[in-house]
Amino acid sequence: MNRSFINKDNFRYLKAAGILSGLSxxxxxLHQPVGPPSGASWLGYTLGTVAALIMVWLAWFGVRKRRxxxxxxxxxxxxxxxxxxxxxxxxxxxxxxxxxxxxNVHTVAYILMVFTxxxxxxxxxxxxxxxxxxxxNMKGTNPESLRQRLRDIDMVALxxxxxxxxxxxxxxxxxxxxRYESKARITMKDVRKLRSVGAQLLSIREVSKxxxxxxxxxxxxxxxxxxxxxxxxxxxxxLSKILIDLSFDRLSGDKLNNxxxxxxxxxxxxxxxxxxxxxxxQLKTWLLxxxxxxxxxxxSLVIHIVTVFYY
Amino acid sequence: xxxxxxxxxxxxxLQDSEDSRSFDQDTLxxxxxxxxxxxxxxxxxxxxxxxxxxxxxxxxHIKSLSSSGILINGSVKQESVIKxxxxxxxxxxxxxxxxxxxxxxxxxxxxxxxxxxxxxxKLKLKRNVFxxxxxxxxxxxxxxxWVAVCLSLVLFFLIxxxxxxxxxxxxxxxxxxxxxxxxxxxxxxxxGPISRYHIKIADxxxxxxxxxxxxxxxxKACETCHTDIKNHLNRxxxxxxxxxxxxxxxxxxxxxxxxxxxxSNRDEQCIDCHADIKDVYKNAEIENVHHRFKKSHPEFKASxxxxxxxxxxxxxxxxxxxxxKLKEHSGLKFSHKDHLSKLGVLEPQGKSxxxxxxxxxxxxxxxxxxxxxxxxxxxxxxxxxxxxTFDELSPDNELPxxxxxxxxxxxxxxxxxxxxGTRIEVVDDQEKSKRQLPGKAxxxxxxDFDAEKLTLDQYSKQMGKLVFEKGxxxxxxxxxxxxxxxxxxxxxxxxxxxxxxxxxxxxxKSHQTxxxxxxxxxxxxxxxxxxxxxxxxxxxxxxxxxxxxxxxCHTFHSEPHFTMNGKPLTPKKEEVKAWxxxxxxxxxxxxxxxxxxx
Numbered sequence: 001m002n003r004s005f006i007n008k009d010n011f012r013y014l015k016a017a018g019i020l021s022g023l024s025x026x027x028x029x030l031h032q033p034v035g036p037p038s039g040a041s042w043l044g045y046t047l048g049t050v051a052a053l054i055m056v057w058l059a060w061f062g063v064r065k066r067r068x069x070x071x072x073x074x075x076x077x078x079x080x081x082x083x084x085x086x087x088x089x090x091x092x093x094x095x096x097x098x099x100x101x102x103x104n105v106h107t108v109a110y111i112l113m114v115f116t117x118x119x120x121x122x123x124x125x126x127x128x129x130x131x132x133x134x135x136x137n138m139k140g141t142n143p144e145s146l147r148q149r150l151r152d153i154d155m156v157a158l159x160x161x162x163x164x165x166x167x168x169x170x171x172x173x174x175x176x177x178x179r180y181e182s183k184a185r186i187t188m189k190d191v192r193k194l195r196s197v198g199a200q201l202l203s204i205r206e207v208s209k210x211x212x213x214x215x216x217x218x219x220x221x222x223x224x225x226x227x228x229x230x231x232x233x234x235x236x237x238x239l240s241k242i243l244i245d246l247s248f249d250r251l252s253g254d255k256l257n258n259x260x261x262x263x264x265x266x267x268x269x270x271x272x273x274x275x276x277x278x279x280x281x282q283l284k285t286w287l288l289x290x291x292x293x294x295x296x297x298x299x300s301l302v303i304h305i306v307t308v309f310y311y
Numbered sequence: 312x313x314x315x316x317x318x319x320x321x322x323x324x325l326q327d328s329e330d331s332r333s334f335d336q337d338t339l340x341x342x343x344x345x346x347x348x349x350x351x352x353x354x355x356x357x358x359x360x361x362x363x364x365x366x367x368x369x370x371x372h373i374k375s376l377s378s379s380g381i382l383i384n385g386s387v388k389q390e391s392v393i394k395x396x397x398x399x400x401x402x403x404x405x406x407x408x409x410x411x412x413x414x415x416x417x418x419x420x421x422x423x424x425x426x427x428x429x430x431x432x433k434l435k436l437k438r439n440v441f442x443x444x445x446x447x448x449x450x451x452x453x454x455x456x457w458v459a460v461c462l463s464l465v466l467f468f469l470i471x472x473x474x475x476x477x478x479x480x481x482x483x484x485x486x487x488x489x490x491x492x493x494x495x496x497x498x499x500x501x502x503g504p505i506s507r508y509h510i511k512i513a514d515x516x517x518x519x520x521x522x523x524x525x526x527x528x529x530x531k532a533c534e535t536c537h538t539d540i541k542n543h544l545n546r547x548x549x550x551x552x553x554x555x556x557x558x559x560x561x562x563x564x565x566x567x568x569x570x571x572x573x574x575s576n577r578d579e580q581c582i583d584c585h586a587d588i589k590d591v592y593k594n595a596e597i598e599n600v601h602h603r604f605k606k607s608h609p610e611f612k613a614s615x616x617x618x619x620x621x622x623x624x625x626x627x628x629x630x631x632x633x634x635x636k637l638k639e640h641s642g643l644k645f646s647h648k649d650h651l652s653k654l655g656v657l658e659p660q661g662k663s664x665x666x667x668x669x670x671x672x673x674x675x676x677x678x679x680x681x682x683x684x685x686x687x688x689x690x691x692x693x694x695x696x697x698x699x700t701f702d703e704l705s706p707d708n709e710l711p712x713x714x715x716x717x718x719x720x721x722x723x724x725x726x727x728x729x730x731x732g733t734r735i736e737v738v739d740d741q742e743k744s745k746r747q748l749p750g751k752a753x754x755x756x757x758x759d760f761d762a763e764k765l766t767l768d769q770y771s772k773q774m775g776k777l778v779f780e781k782g783x784x785x786x787x788x789x790x791x792x793x794x795x796x797x798x799x800x801x802x803x804x805x806x807x808x809x810x811x812x813x814x815x816x817x818x819x820k821s822h823q824t825x826x827x828x829x830x831x832x833x834x835x836x837x838x839x840x841x842x843x844x845x846x847x848x849x850x851x852x853x854x855x856x857x858x859x860x861x862x863x864c865h866t867f868h869s870e871p872h873f874t875m876n877g878k879p880l881t882p883k884k885e886e887v888k889a890w891x892x893x894x895x896x897x898x899x900x901x902x903x904x905x906x907x908x909x
Contacts, residue, residue: 034579035564035571040502103493105467105500112463158354166358173357174379291452292459299463307500310524311516 006128008080016081017088020050028095037098039106039308047096052301054085054092055113059298062291083124086117105307109300116297119289126282137275146269153269157262164255171200175263185281186273194270198263205256312365314339315418316349317409333415339363341401342376349419353402360401363393363417371408371417373399400424470495481514503566519565533559534876541880542873549592557583559875562867578603581861596628604851604859611846613811615639631846638840639811642789642803647833647843659696671827681820683809699783701774710783715801718778722771772797811844815864 024047033041039048061082065075073081093113101107154176161172175197314334334348341349342360351360357377364372371393373381380387382400393399399406403425409418474481475497484496493499497516505513512518519532534540543556562580564571574580582602588595598609612628617640629636650656655666674692675684687693689712699710701722708725711717776797779790784802791801810817828834831843854863874880 034574034577035567038503038567040564040567100503102503103490103499105471105494106502108467108494108499162354170357170377170379173355173377176355176379288452288455292456295456296459296463299460300467303463303467303500308502311500311502311520 005076005079005083008077013081013084017084020085021088021091024050024092024095033098036100037095038100039096039098044096044098047092051089051093051096052305054089055298055301058082058086058089059294062294083120086120089113090117105300106304109297109304112293112297112300116290116293119286119293123286123290126286130279130282134276134279137272137279141272143273143276146273150266150269153262153266157259157266160255160259160262164259168201168204168256168259171197171204172259175266185277186270188274191267191270191274194263194267198260198267201256201260201263205260208256312337312417313415314348314363315415316421317418318421337364339417339419340376341406349406349421351402351404353404355402363419365416369416370394371410466491466495467499471497471499478514501566504568506565506567506569506572508569508572509565527558528560528565530559530875533563534874538874539880540875541868542870542875542877543867544873545870546873546877549594575862576858576860578861581865581867600861603857603861604863605855608847611812613637613842613844614808614813615811615842616806616808631844637842639808639842641805641807641839643805643839644787644789645839647836647841649837651834656696659698671831671833675827677819680818682816682818684819686807693787697783697787701778701782710778715779716798718784719771719775719797722775722778723768726767726771726774776800811842814869816866817864 027043028037028047031037031041031043033043038044061078064078093110097106097110101110157172158169158176161169175194312335314336315331316334316339317331336348339349340347340359340362341351342358343351343353343356344358347359357379359376361373361375361377361381364374366372372390373383373393374390375381375388380389381391383391383393384397393408395408395410397408399408403423405422405424407420407422409420410416411418470480470484474484474495481497484492485498487493487496518535519528521532522529557580562574562577564574582600584591585597585600588597588599599607600609601607611631613631614626615629615637617625617627627636631637650669651671653668655668658665658667674687677683678685689697694712699712700706700708701710702708702725711721778784779792779797779800779802784790788805789803791803793799822830830845830849832845833841833843836843868875872880
């Protein structure tokens with residue numbers, strides 16, 4: 001879907017809806033009903049009938065869009081009319097009720113209708129803005145290949161971490177979420193988790209850097225001077241430190257850097273996926289309100305009509 | 312605690328092969344290191360991955376030993392209670408918890424990932440793990456729509472329907488603080504608030520809505536209580552089609568607001584018939600009215616009463632411009648012009664030169680409603696000046712004011728003691744001049760008292776005739792003399808129309824900023840039969856705006872003989888009024904407050 005439903009047939013339906021609304025306003029101003037303006041006068045009945053017919057027709061859009069065979073009007077034409085007539089309903093229905101609101105089923109029907117229209121306005125806004133943002137975010141790639149790339153990075157990073165040490169391995173293991181492939185939505189929680197992994201890796205790198213630059217004998221002496229610990233005890237401490245240092249691969253710093261690069265790339269992927277799913281959600285979420293609200297509005301419209309005429 | 316680790320190998324083509332190992336120790340450790348109880352190879356497993364233990368309540372706990380957590384039933388946890396049927400994933404291996412075998416506290420079934428996927432049905436992993444992981448399962452648009460449909464049906468149709476039959480529920484809903492709850496009461500279906508006049512039947516919908524559904528309110532619903540509402544037409548004289556008569560609902564709108572229960576500011580309902588009244592009733596004598604007062608109201612017609620003599624007055628409608636016919640014979644001789652003369656009228660007791668100026672209000676006073684003038688009474692308004700003296704020789708004696716037969720018996724009584732034939736001296740001219748007031752006292756000198764055969768009765772009659780014809784009576788009243796017999800003579804009782812425009816509502820009180828003479832030009836009226844009232848032109852000077860609606864002057868329910876349903880009007884019942892009075896003040900206040908707060 002693109003902008004074409006806005007200016008379809010040179011704004012034909014905007015004009016039609018505008019004329020309809022304008023006519024209603026003029027009649028409303030000229031009309032002098034019995035009692036206050038309401039749905040009970042001839043104009044009230046007329047506006048109410050028009051509004052009810054429009055509502056039912058608008059709801060029929062849900063049926064029409066599931067029919068794929070060629071009908072007289074294209075789906076795009078239908079959508080254009082759907083949008084503009086839906087907006088004109090705000091004017092017509094408000095004039096129909098003559099600004100009378102109370103805690104009753106009639107006002108409930110009106111409020112549900114207004115909520116439906118407002119959710120529809122959100123829908124129009126998202127359909128006009130979101131597709132361009134989606135394309136801009138992906139920049140030539142697509143969510144599937146991004147997810148594939150995430151899996152590849154995980155495997156490479158895990159084997160790299162395995163070569164470094166168990167602590168790093170554990171951190172990377174923690175960073176792997178088995179659900180990336182299947183998860184519908186990548187949330188910012190996932191991104192934050194990955195960032196904490198990156199931070200952990202950084203701190204590990206700094207610790208190891210500091211250790212390798214430390215000159216053991218000097219600090220040993222210094223600590224010996226300052227400390228009240230027994231020499232045996234200190235020796236044991238320092239020895240374990242040296243042993244850890246020895247077990248550390250010389251290349252571990254480079255490997256850690258590599259790992260950090262991977263984590264960065266992963267974070268970028270996740271951010272893109274997060275944005276992607278957020279955009280796609282925007283395209284879907286408004287419908288979660290629009291459709292149930294519109295059906296509830298139709299139901300309360302029927303109750304409104306029946307109760308008004310029943311009594 | 313006894314553990315059993317069972318290696319399951321599922322291949323659809325082969326028999327299951329098992330490799331079991333049992334332990335009897337406090338904890339079960341899982342990881343990549345060789346010192347673990349269950350060693351899982353694979354780069355996805357931490358060296359010390361997790362440990363399973365049992366607490367005092369004999370519940371099994373699993374605790375992660377690495378920061379990566381454990382995948383239990385599809386969600387990552389650091390620590391959890393596990394039970395039979397749970398699936399734990401470590402690296403490429405599924406671990407299924409089984410506590411069913413009584414020989415062991417825990418049987419851990421180890422299944423390879425590939426084999427698990429192959430034998431997915433048999434393992435029933437699908438329900439536990441894969442269903443939760445299926446993408447897009449959160450979007451349940453259709454289900455949500457059904458919920459919305461059902462919810463609105465229940466809230467705004469079913470609950471109000473139920474509360475019709477459960478008054479306590481309805482009471483609770485109606486008085487709720489929350490608008491949404493109030494919107495689910497029966498009153499939620501009502502199109503507007505009931506007016507305060509009908510508040511007692513506000514909750515009894517079928518008091519008015521008694522007809523078939525979708526039908527308008529029948530008039531008989533209103534007539535149940537309002538039994539004595541006057542009709543618009545005289546049903547004896549005017550037979551219109553029943554369908555042409557407006558229903559109550561046409562003018563009385565309920566469920567809007569108090570002030571619309573009587574539509575007094577609209578002409579449409581009137582003009583609907585009166586624009587072509589002959590079409591409604593072909594013998595109609597009234598003219599058509601197409602628009603409001605100023606534009607198309609026909610010239611006024613005055614109701615002139617005549618035939619007072621017969622004691623059965625006849626009322627004729629005379630166009631106000633028809634000056635020849637516009638005379639009202641009241642039986643009184645009176646000149647407004649003389650009474651309102653700028654020279655004044657003589658004071659009764661004073662000297663001949665003393666006069667006083669009369670104003671309209673000297674005699675005419677408004678009644679308590681401010682609508683009409685109080686009736687003129689002889690004793691109150693005339694007698695001070697107009698004494699009913701009759702005999703020059705006894706100026707202090709007055710005739711009784713009343714019927715003619717009273718006069719005769721009075722005269723007989725008066726002259727009984729008077730010596731017959733006594734000639735009384737004629738009062739000289741000088742004394743006469745003291746009594747310049749109207750009403751002549753008769754000189755007895757005019758009668759022949761010497762006549763031999765004249766009896767007292769005859770004498771009284773002759774005196775009476777004189778008083779009638781030339782004395783005080785005929786001065787102001789017209790006298791009816793059918794024959795020479797004095798006993799049959801009558802004074803015509805003066806009768807006046809209370810109003811010449813009986814079909815219009817008028818209040819003198821509302822118009823008292825105007826001079827009386829601006830509408831009643833009596834300063835030039837010499838005869839009492841003048842109809843001193845102005846026509847439409849005089850009213851239009853002020854009543855020219857659109858506000859001058861039909862009901863400003865006219866009343867719909869104006870026919871005094873029939874009720875709205877065509878029955879003869881019985882003496883007014885006060886039932887409905889009493890019903891209204893029963894409304895306690897605070898009851899009404901509470902109701903209006905309730906309406907306002909909504």
